[in-house]
Amino acid sequence: MNKVQSKFTRPKGMDHESSSNLYVANCGPAVGISFDNIESVFSTFGKVIGVHAADETGTRVIVCFHEILGGDSLPVCLSASELAIPGIYLVHEFITLKEEKELLAEVDARPWKRLSKRKVQHYGYEFLYETRNVDSKQFLGELPSFVSHILKKIMSFPGLDDDRSKQVDQLTVNEYPSGVGLSPHIDTHSAFDELIFSLSLAGPCIMEFRRYPQGTFTAIGNNPQQLSNFTRKAIFLPPRSMLLISGEGRYAWHHYIPHHKVDTVGGHVVRRSSRRVSFTFRKVRKGPCCCEYKQYCDSQKNAIRAMFATENTKQRRAGHIITCNT
Numbered sequence: 270m271n272k273v274q275s276k277f278t279r280p281k282g283m284d285h286e287s288s289s290n291l292y293v294a295n296c297g298p299a300v301g302i303s304f305d306n307i308e309s310v311f312s313t314f315g316k317v318i319g320v321h322a323a324d325e326t327g328t329r330v331i332v333c334f335h336e337i338l339g340g341d342s343l344p345v346c347l348s349a350s351e352l353a354i355p356g357i358y359l360v361h362e363f364i365t366l367k368e369e370k371e372l373l374a375e376v377d378a379r380p381w382k383r384l385s386k387r388k389v390q391h392y393g394y395e396f397l398y399e400t401r402n403v404d405s406k407q408f409l410g411e412l413p414s415f416v417s418h419i420l421k422k423i424m425s426f427p428g429l430d431d432d433r434s435k436q437v438d439q440l441t442v443n444e445y446p447s448g449v450g451l452s453p454h455i456d457t458h459s460a461f462d463e464l465i466f467s468l469s470l471a472g473p474c475i476m477e478f479r480r481y482p483q484g485t486f487t488a489i490g491n492n493p494q495q496l497s498n499f500t501r502k503a504i505f506l507p508p509r510s511m512l513l514i515s516g517e518g519r520y521a522w523h524h525y526i527p528h529h530k531v532d533t534v535g536g537h538v539v540r541r542s543s544r545r546v547s548f549t550f551r552k553v554r555k556g557p558c559c560c561e562y563k564q565y566c567d568s569q570k571n572a573i574r575a576m577f578a579t580e581n582t583k584q585r586r587a588g589h590i591i592t593c594n595t
């Protein structure tokens with residue numbers, strides 16, 4: 270055994286969730302990723318106190334976190350007023366236990382589409398995960414009658430007065446097994462209107478909101494420094510609660526469900542149940558998004574790109590731009 274390997278041993282008598290050291294393969298200087306880069310990227314998941322070679326190949330590393338992964342110290346809010354993100358609202362017991370049971374029975378009687386870690390059903394329009402958008406020309410039909418009473422209740426959602434803005438036409442049902450979450454994302458601006466309603470059923474989870482200063486996750490992908498520099502807040506979503514994501518919370522904050530089997534809420538350990546089912550209601554956008562959060566907005570970024578492309582073409586034609594052919 271070499272010197273480096275003897276520094277880290279497999280934790281004895283602990284399950285895989287209980288270590289603050291993470292072994293990462295195909296990662297290291299020999300595959301062109303510096304220790305500094307690795308540290309910056311993994312800081313997204315928690316405070317990194319060191320990155321070490323796992324062996325002498327240069328392709329395997331151990332990332333040491335300040336605390337156990339999943340044992341995050343981020344306080345979890347119980348209400349939207351405590352969370353204090355403009356546009357995020359949470360209504361507890363939005364539906365009764367009986368309604369919850371009925372909704373679950375309805376979706377369980379229908380076919381699920383299997384994704385790698387969770388199962389989904391789409392109504393109204395199919396959501397395409399490759400493009401993170403919908404095919405707005407492919408209408409699958411009205412939302413099913415078993416959600417009619419939910420749609421009615423949505424129309425009376427507190428704090429919203431423009432009724433037309435609440436007319437949703439797309440529903441995604443997600444089933445998450447225990448320990449499965451959702452990676453940080455902003456629902457594509459050009460795909461859906463402002464209001465996103467998400468009803469939690471069967472089990473609890475926490476939802477984390479992240480505001481990245483420089484725009485979207487993908488746009489800053491090549492700058493690891495930006496990945497660790499963001500504001501985080503979290504809220505507890507119990508079963509039967511309805512979350513509304515709108516305004517700044519919808520356009521400028523990423524939402525994320527950590528891949529935990531247990532969450533710490535108000536000092537208590539809350540175990541995720543064998544499954545959580547969510548009903549996410551949205552309205553498919555017709556036309557571009559014109560929000561005020563341009564750096565997070567694909568509609569406006571694409572418009573700017575198109576404008577530059579036209580300008581570049583003009584300049585190239587005029588001989589002002591020389592492009593590289595290599």
Ligand SMILES: O=C(O)CCC(=O)C(=O)O
Pocket residue numbers: 441443451456467468524547549
């Ligand atoms: O499961 C949830 O509550 C959120 C789902 C979600 O964010 C999405 O489908 O975009």
Ligand SMILES: [Fe+2]
Pocket residue numbers: 454455456524
């Ligand atoms: Fe989402």
